[in-house]
Amino acid sequence: MSKTDSGTWRMLGRLGLTHTRGQGYALSPDEQFEAKRAFIDGVRIRSGSDRAGNPEKTPTDRLFYLDELTYELHPTIDSEWSGSGDQPTAERGTCGQREGRLLSAMDTESGRLFYRQKRSVGRTDLVGLYREMVEACAEDSKTARLWVVQDNAPFHFHAEVLQKLEPQVWPRAHPAFEYPIPGQWPDPTDAALSGGDLPVQVVPLPTYASWLNPIERLWRWLKQEVLHLHPYAANWKKLKRGVQRFLDRFTEGSEALLSYTGVSRN
Numbered sequence: 128m129s130k131t132d133s134g135t136w137r138m139l140g141r142l143g144l145t146h147t148r149g150q151g152y153a154l155s156p157d158e159q160f161e162a163k164r165a166f167i168d169g170v171r172i173r174s175g176s177d178r179a180g181n182p183e184k185t186p187t188d189r190l191f192y193l194d195e196l197t198y199e200l201h202p203t204i205d206s207e208w209s210g211s212g213d214q215p216t217a218e219r220g221t222c223g224q225r226e227g228r229l230l231s232a233m234d235t236e237s238g239r240l241f242y243r244q245k246r247s248v249g250r251t252d253l254v255g256l257y258r259e260m261v262e263a264c265a266e267d268s269k270t271a272r273l274w275v276v277q278d279n280a281p282f283h284f285h286a287e288v289l290q291k292l293e294p295q296v297w298p299r300a301h302p303a304f305e306y307p308i309p310g311q312w313p314d315p316t317d318a319a320l321s322g323g324d325l326p327v328q329v330v331p332l333p334t335y336a337s338w339l340n341p342i343e344r345l346w347r348w349l350k351q352e353v354l355h356l357h358p359y360a361a362n363w364k365k366l367k368r369g370v371q372r373f374l375d376r377f378t379e380g381s382e383a384l385l386s387y388t389g390v391s392r393n
Contacts, residue, residue: 157333162301167339170274170330174235187271189264192342192390193232193256194278195248198354198370200225200363225363227370230256232275233342233377238385239263240345240377244370250282254291257327276330276340279307283329286315294322295329304331341388348387349373 139145157163174190230252231242241260243252257275264270272293277283284306289295297304298319306315337343353373359366377384385391 155333155336157336159301159303159305160333160336163304163331163333164336164339166297166301167276167330167332170276170328174274187269189270189273190235191232191260191273191275192235192277192340192388193230193275194340194342194346195280196229196231196346196349198227198229198349200366201360227367229370229374231342231345231374232256232260233345233384233388233390234260234264234380235385235390237380238377238382238391239380240374240384242374242378244367244374250285250288253282253288254325257292257325261325261327272326272328274328274330276332278332278337278340279334281308281312284308284315284319284331286313286318289315289322289329290318291323292325292327292329295319297329297331307334341390344388345384 170188170190174188226246227244228246228248229242229244230248231240233240241256241263243256245252257273260273260275264273282288285308298316306319308315332339349370353366353369357366357369359369382391
C-alpha cells in the first residue's frame with residue numbers, strides 16, 4: 128500500500144470511510160420523549176400512514192402534521208448560482224422590519240395543505256383551521272377522526288382550544304404528559320377530558336424534536352423558493368403574495384408535497 132496521502136485516502140475509501148464535516152443537533156430534554164414518540168408511532172400505524180394496505184389501519188382515522196413559521200420582510204441569505212467571480216446579493220429594506228406568521232397543517236393521505244397567513248396567529252385561528260380540516264375530510268364518509276401531530280406551542284393546549292375538540296386520548300393514556308402552558312392560564316385538564324364537537328385529537332411532539340414533524344421540510348422548501356435572497360425587501364405585499372402563491376400550490380392535494388416531506392407511501 129502506498130504511504131502517500133493519496134494512497135491513504137484510497138485505502139480509507141475502500142473501507143467506506145470519508146472525511147466529513149460534523150453537524151450539531153439538539154437532543155430533546157423531554158423526560159417523556161420515548162413515550163411520546165411511541166404514541167406518535169401508534170397513531171401513524173392506526174391511520175395507515177406508514178404503508179399502503181396496512182392491515183392495522185383504521186379507515187376512519189386520518190393523520191395530519193401541523194406547525195407554525197415566522198418569516199421576515201428582510202430576505203434570508205443562502206447560496207445561489209451566479210457568474211464566476213460574482214456574489215449573489217439581496218437588498219435589505221430600510222423601512223421598518225415586518226413579520227408574517229404561518230399556521231399550516233398537512234394531510235398525509237392526500238398531501239392537501241391547510242393554512243393561515245397573518246401578522247400573528249392564535250387560538251381562534253387554530254380552531255378555525257381545525258374546523259376547515261374537519262369539514263374538508265367530512266366529504267370522505269370514511270373519515271371520522273383527525274389526529275394532528277404538533278409541537279408544544281402553549282396556545283395549542285389552551286382550554287379554549289381543547290374545549291372545542293372531542294375528549295382527548297393522550298391525557299388518559301399518558302397522564303405524565305404535561306400541559307406546556309403559562310402558569311396564569313386556566314388549567315386545561317377538564318377541557319381536554321370533556322371536549323366539544325370537533326373530532327380532532329392532539330398528538331404532542333416531544334420538546335425540541337422538530338425532526339419528528341415532516342411539515343418542517345415544507346418551510347425549508349418555502350425558504351429555498353421564496354424567502355432566500357428575495358427581491359421584495361421594500362414591498363411587504365408582494366412578499367406575502369409570493370408566500371401565498373407557493374402555499375396555494377398544495378391546497379388541492381399534492382403528491383409532490385408528500386414526497387418532499389418524506390411521508391409519501393409510493
